[in-house]
Amino acid sequence: MPKVYRTHDYGHIPIQDIEDRNLCDFVQIANLTIRELCEKQNANLLICPPQLDAYKDNLADNCIFTIDEQNLQTGDLLGFIGKNESQLTIGTRFAKDSSEDYFLHYMLQKVFRINLLDLKHSTSGEKIFDFLVYMFPFYLKRALQQGLYKEYIHRDYNDANVRGTINIPQHIRHNIPFSGNVAYRVKEYAYDNNLTQLIRHTIEYIRSSNMASVLKIDADTEAYVSQICSATPSYRRGALSSVIVKNLKSIRHPYYTEYRALQKLCVSILQHKRLKYGIGDNRIYGLLFSGSWLWEEFLYKTVLNECGFLHPQNRSGKGGIYLFHKSNADIDFVMSRCKRYPDYFKENCILDAKYKHLDDNRIDRNDMHQIISYMHVEEAGIGGFIYPTSQDNVTVTKLGDLRGYGGSIYNIGVPIPKESGTFAMFVAAMKNVQQELKEKILALC
Incomplete structure (x- = not known):
């Protein structure tokens, strides 16, 4: 279990209150901008909003926190970040204590259009899972609005309608004596691929959680969930680990740009226990929200x-x-x-x-x-x-x-x-x- 330090936005922790081994980890994150952290391809660090350069106040150039001779000082970023066995949790300055933070939950629910009246997590650590799931319908709709993702994949067939390269070892194994079928491999454009399988696994995972209702928050979300399920007939629950491994590298399709953030979110949801308890291999991990972006979107969607x-x-x-x-x-x-x-x-x-x-x-x-x-x-x-x-x-x-x-x-x-x-x-x-x-x-x- 990591050593967790808690503070709030625009807050500070005296250096003397941080153990030396944890301070060593924090120093390697401090004074680095989000842009610099993302350029180092920290796959286990999820930032929201993902397109930081597109918003005001140069969000990509903000530091998560800074360290000087006296204090660890935070800015407007909210969430948690860690390295090895050291973790920093940043709540809003309006929280009575760091265990609930109703205001952060409320802003997230309004911005991502989730309507929940109860916080059902059993421990403060479960808030991480809550925050990830809040974002899923939002990013799912943004991605699917670009169309259902498809890519070229290799598939093996064994029938009489040969339309690809004959797979001689498979043919000998399955079709001797010859019965009219031919084993062959074909490269085809398919909706049932590694990325849509990842989204399907995420849907099934959320369905089995106490936040399954987020998959039915509106007609669009239900329709897109149904579309993903229909497009992934080869889904197998036992294939989860291999599907995650195949999605650790971000897609680079020039058209399906919105799927990059959804892919990263899905991996984070499926690996939320790793996020919650630390990675342990010298990589940076976490989930961070821009407080200024959340506040701006919250005001518009609720009042303005x-x-x-x-x-x-x-x-x-x-x-x-x-x-x-x-x-x-x-x-x-x-x-x-x-x-x-x-x-x-x-x-x-x-x-x-x-x-x-x-x-x-x-x-x-x-x-x-x-x-x-x-x-x-x-x-x-x-x-x-x-x-x-x-x-x-x-x-x-x-x-x-x-x-x-x-x-x-x-x-x-x-x-x-x-x-x-x-x-x-x-x-x-x-x-x-x-x-x-x-x-x-x-x-x-």
């Missing part, structure tokens, strides 16, 4: 979508605003270099999600310059930062009125309920917060 805001997608190039008029500029320059993606905007309002501590109203100068630029280009009269807070009510604080073209900027604090009681009670309290936030944003914008 209903308030009429648009949520541009940098990765797909959808939405966004242009800095120049298309009519009087180099159109290639404008289209390729001058499109920006605010977190949320509508007619007269630009909002920016921040997972930082903003109770003191100290806004980073780059964040302030960015939202002022967006307001100027869109001629918006309202701009604001939305952040989570430990206060009791939704707060709307006016930071000031802009000179020049005018406009007002606000700080909007969203209270995160205390973890007093069951998860169902926390969910009910969060729904009240969401309703209050919706009313105040509609009144503001």
Whole structure:
């Protein structure tokens, strides 16, 4: 069992509280960016969202944690990471203790569109499995929207319809004396392959768990699950180990790009005990979520979508605003270099999600310059930062009125309920917060 150290986002652990052997492992991870860790092909390290370069704030260039002479300091990443027998668990700063972390569960369920009112894991370690399974329908739908994955595979046949290379050893073994059949091997484009088998094994594994309901969260998920099952008639439960081994190397198909993240997720789900108890062979392992990405997606899917805001997608190039008029500029320059993606905007309002501590109203100068630029280009009269807070009510604080073209900027604090009681009670309290936030944003914008 690994030695587990627990902290929260934007937290720290004094170096003196970490044993020397564990500190040695952590030093090899500290001060490295996610990009650097991923470039080293740490197959047992799962990062969400997987396309970090496509999102704001240079997520790929964030460090998981840093170490100086006094402290191990974390940033906005959540989850756990480890090496050998040393593991660091990072929860949200709003958790009463590290055993449950209702807020992280709630955000994950809303972002990945899972609706569970009970946390059924028996130990804190089982949360890892919960988090992996939350993501499965989300990534399954994204992958299957590109079509059912197929690839060339070699298959052996023994019949009279020869359409490939004759397999002489197999023919001698099975067809002497000659009975009319010929043993042969053919290369064919098939849906029943190593990757779809991996997805099928993951489906069957989840079905046997206490989170089987995630496979029926909506009609699309049920349809895609059924499609995978129909496409894998050669599925055998006993082939699990060999299927995992054949999927340890990530696919590199130029079209089926969404399957890479699904493949890695499936391997992680099927190997979750290895993730939970450590690898033990000097490799880095873990599961990490970007707190800022989760917070941004959570706000849109629970409140801001209903308030009429648009949520541009940098990765797909959808939405966004242009800095120049298309009519009087180099159109290639404008289209390729001058499109920006605010977190949320509508007619007269630009909002920016921040997972930082903003109770003191100290806004980073780059964040302030960015939202002022967006307001100027869109001629918006309202701009604001939305952040989570430990206060009791939704707060709307006016930071000031802009000179020049005018406009007002606000700080909007969203209270995160205390973890007093069951998860169902926390969910009910969060729904009240969401309703209050919706009313105040509609009144503001």
